[in-house]
Amino acid sequence: MLTDNLIDGRAIAQEVHAETESRVASxxxxxxxxxxxxxRVGEDPASKVYVGMKERTAARLGIRSDTTVLPxxxxxxxxxELLRKLNADASVHGVLVQAPLPVHIDETNVFSAVSPAxxxxxxxxxxxxxLMLGEGGGFVPCTPGGVHELLIRSGVTIEGADVVILGRGNIVGKPMxxxxxxxxxxxNATITLCHSRSRDVAKYCRRADIIIAAMGVAGFVKANMVxxxxxxxxxxxxxxDDPAAEKGYRLVGDVDFAAVQPVAGKITPNPxxxxxxxxxxxxxxxxxxAEQQTDECAR
Ligand SMILES: NC(=O)c1ccc[n+]([C@@H]2O[C@H](COP(=O)([O-])OP(=O)(O)OC[C@H]3O[C@@H](n4cnc5c(N)ncnc54)[C@H](OP(=O)(O)O)[C@@H]3O)[C@@H](O)[C@H]2O)c1
Known part of the structure; x- marks a missing residue:
């Protein structure tokens, strides 16, 4: 794999972790x-993996974490009811309900029940x-916030750029x-938000300075779209599916990485x-x- 145009998410995440660690120390x-x-509600295998990774990272940075698993x-x-208790517990600063939730639970109700703080x-x-109003002080969803940080720290010009976002999901596309x-x-970018009813996605992609693919369609972005x-x-x-892989499958992104990398100016690997x-x-x-809640208490 070429490396000179890679945006190394692992290395940039380490930079952010180092900054976070020093704030934890303060x-x-x-x-x-x-x-x-x-x-976590239920035993969704991917949710178990994601929560486990987040717990391990928290521990490494000195953040106390615990997981409640509900049937x-x-x-x-x-x-x-559990959220009401956690909202009222002053020793808890952050609460995360891992999605997806079982179908009988309305995610919107649940996300709205977490204290905004x-x-x-x-x-x-x-x-x-x-976020929509451009007011500071709120919390930005982690994945689009992370993409923003990747662009900034990789020196990508965002101001005035033609940005095509593929996918209008509430977790990635819309907040992005x-x-x-x-x-x-x-x-200050010019945004085109594409979705499954967009007429000619490739046409929009071809004129983009920045393409952010968040659709959940394996290998959708081809070299001739960039x-x-x-x-x-x-x-x-x-x-x-990948019969050669130990688990019988492998994880891939929305971009045909091998074909697109030689065309792109900068590109994220995936994973x-x-x-x-x-x-x-x-x-x-x-x-x-934690900082904001501590400041509130001091006032
Ligand atoms: N790396 C990470 O940390 C991370 C975090 C979150 C999500 N993800 C991944 O990001 C992807 C998107 O997640 P999400 O939660 O935003 O998904 P989502 O809510 O299901 O949204 C997917 C979007 O893609 C659009 N879409 C699907 N097929 C399309 C097609 N053929 N042409 C054009 N648009 C199409 C959908 O259009 P409609 O609105 O018209 O249906 C929808 O807007 C998933 O693969 C997810 O696993 C990764």
Whole structure:
């Protein structure tokens, strides 16, 4: 693999972790141990892996974390009751409910029940609204926040750039558009948000300075869809069958990496691009939640 145009998400995540660690140390000097509570409902294998990775990273950075695992058949009211307790617990600074939730639970109700001050995932409507309005002080969802940080720290010009975002999901595509369209430093981009009803996605991609693929369609972005020199960020995580792999499958992104890398100016590998940044931003949001709650108490 060529390396000269790679955006190394693992290395950039380490930079962010180092900054977070020093903020954790300052909090601890002030007698505050930042803490993050995970809630997992059921035994979804991917959720187990994701929560485990987040817990290990928290421990490495000195953030206390714990996971409550609820059975698959937990009623929505049971989950909401647990959230009320965690919201009221002053020793808990961040709360994360791992998606996907079982189908009988309404995710919107659940995300709205997390205190906005502890909403380190940035999914509460108040935080989503603040992001849309360009108001500071809210929590930005971790994956689009991580992509933004990758672009900034890789020296990609965002101001005035033609950005095509593939996917209008609430977790990645829409907040990504909200971040980059703001009248602000490291924003001021012109955004095209494509989705499954877009008529000619390739046409939009070909004129883009930056393509951010967050659709969940393996290898969708091909070399002939990318303007030479464009920056390509691959958010997608897709499972494809692979009899040669130990587990019988492997994970690939939304970008046909081997074909696109030689055309792109800069490109994220996948894995090793966006994924590590998602966790890094979660840790940073948690420390910010702890700092803000500590400041509130001091007032
Ligand atoms: N690396 C990470 O940390 C991370 C974090 C979160 C998500 N992800 C990955 O990012 C991807 C997107 O996640 P998400 O939660 O945003 O998904 P989502 O809510 O399901 O959104 C997918 C979007 O892609 C659009 N789409 C699907 N097929 C399309 C096609 N053929 N042409 C054009 N648009 C198409 C959908 O259009 P419609 O709206 O019209 O249906 C939708 O807007 C997934 O692969 C997910 O695993 C990665």
């Amino acid at each position: 909090l601890k000097l002030a007698g505050v141990e930042p803490s993050l509570m995970f809630i 698959e058949n937990t009623p929505e009211t049971g989950l909401l 502890k909403d380190v995932d940035g999914f509460h409507p108040l935080n989503a609204g603040k 558009a909200a971040i980059l369209c703001q009248k602000a430093k490291y924003a 303007k030479p020199g464009a920056t390509v960020i691959d958010v997608g995580v897709n499972r494809v 090793g691009g966006v994924g590590p940044m998602t966790i890094a931003m979660l840790m940073r949001n948690t420390v910010r939640a």
